[in-house]
Amino acid sequence: MFAPDQYELVDFGQGEKLERFGGIPVRRETPAACGKKMSSNDWPSQCLRFCRNSNSESWRGSFTLPDPWLIRYHEFCLELKPTPFGHLGVFPEQAANWSWIRDLPGDLTGLKALNLFAYTGGTTMSLAAKGAQVTHVDSAKPVVTWARANAQRSGLEKAAIRWIVEDVKRYVAREIRRGNQYDIVIADPPSFGRGTKNETWKLERDLGELLDSLAVLCRDNCKLVLLSCHTPEYESRRLAQMTKERFDLASAGGEPRDMFLSRPDGQQLPSGSCFRWSVL
Numbered sequence: 001m002f003a004p005d006q007y008e009l010v011d012f013g014q015g016e017k018l019e020r021f022g023g024i025p026v027r028r029e030t031p032a033a034c035g036k037k038m039s040s041n042d043w044p045s046q047c048l049r050f051c052r053n054s055n056s057e058s059w060r061g062s063f064t065l066p067d068p069w070l071i072r073y074h075e076f077c078l079e080l081k082p083t084p085f086g087h088l089g090v091f092p093e094q095a096a097n098w099s100w101i102r103d104l105p106g107d108l109t110g111l112k113a114l115n116l117f118a119y120t121g122g123t124t125m126s127l128a129a130k131g132a133q134v135t136h137v138d139s140a141k142p143v144v145t146w147a148r149a150n151a152q153r154s155g156l157e158k159a160a161i162r163w164i165v166e167d168v169k170r171y172v173a174r175e176i177r178r179g180n181q182y183d184i185v186i187a188d189p190p191s192f193g194r195g196t197k198n199e200t201w202k203l204e205r206d207l208g209e210l211l212d213s214l215a216v217l218c219r220d221n222c223k224l225v226l227l228s229c230h231t232p233e234y235e236s237r238r239l240a241q242m243t244k245e246r247f248d249l250a251s252a253g254g255e256p257r258d259m260f261l262s263r264p265d266g267q268q269l270p271s272g273s274c275f276r277w278s279v280l
Contacts, residue, residue, distance in 0.1 A: 001099065006071040007092050009261040012269045013037035017261075021080055021088065022071045024048060028086055032232075032270045038263070050086040057086065070153070073098065076125045077153035079146065089120045089146060093259040093271035094188070097226060101126040104224075104280045108132035111223060113184035114175075114214075116168045117193075121147030123186055123226075128159035132184060137164045137171050139195045167195025169206065172213045184224040185214045191231045203231050211246040222247060228259065228274035236273040243275050253277065 002008070010018040010025070012033040019026045025047035037043070048061040059082045069080040073095055080088045101123070109131035115124050118136040120143060127134045128151070138144050144165050151161060164171060168189075187210065193201040211227075218225075225247060227239050236256035244254060254277035260268040 001095050002071070002073055002092060006073065007090075009092075009263045009269060011038045011043065011263055012261075012267075017269060018043055018047070019092075021090075022066070022069065024065065024069070026050075026088070030269070035267075038265060048082065050082070052086075057084065059086075073122065074102070075129070075154060076122065076150070078120065078122065078150055079153070081146075090122065091119075091230075091271070093261055094122055094228070096257075096259065097228065097274060097276065098122055098126040100276060101130065101226075104130065104278065106280065108184070108280070111183040112181070113186065113224075114182045114217065116172070116185075116187040116210075117189050118147065118186075119143060119188065121150045123188070124161060125151055125154055125156055125159075127184065127186075128156050128161050133160040133162075135162045135164060135182075137166060137168055139165065139167050139193065139199075141165045141196075165196060167197065167199045168201070169199065169210065169213075170195065172210065172217065176213060176216055180217065181220050182218045183221050185218050185222075186224075186226040187214070188228045190229075203229065203234065207234075208242060208246075211242055215246045215248075218247075223280055224276075224278040225249075225254075226274065226276045228272060230272035234273060236275060239273055239275040243277070247277075249277055 008020050010020055013036045015033050017030045017033050025044050027047050027049040050059050071078050078090050107130050111132050113127045113132040113134045116137050118124055118138045124134050124136045144163050148163055189203055191203050227243050236258055240256040256275050259272040261271050262268050
């Protein structure tokens, strides 16, 4: 997980969470933040805050952010930027999956990894640092540029990473036609998204077909599968069932996990679900 001086969940409740990224307090709405806050009086009035109302969404704050605004996860350096969607460029709950990859026995040298909906590169860097040849795919060019910059800051500018800006479904279909194979497949799909040519992604409609395609791409030598999402209806057991059926992993174990963030008193804020499986 992150060192406390890099990231911490300070408090949550009443539909909001208060986090600290590299010393900068950030306040955001989150439906999963049920119950009471530890102490409403301790929430700072001066913070970076993402606000929603019936007409608009915007960031507000009365102080100047560092330029660049950076945090570290072990040897990886991650740049933060406020985005129009209320994100900052990192989902801290994914650090548990980065640690899982980091702690795999041995290295991944010679293994081909496909990382879909790869965002700003935390998982890509975790794989590359272990020696994997990674194909990083995201449909947003600015996000892929952001991920490349993170890798460069982390000393991975010469790592075996291919940076692909393309709609995920189209890219996977082309890889199948080419007869390409992967040893590792990872995906963190959103509930809804748009591709490079305005293609639409809908989790409810498209996830099953994507998993079918990924099973084809690694049918010869599958070593690792990691599927995560932040859509409440897709809890970890559902992700596990969908993945096991398509990858023929019925008797091969695997680990359904709820992702969460923890505040100082140990209370956990639900933050998505994942299923991970490996023979490494």
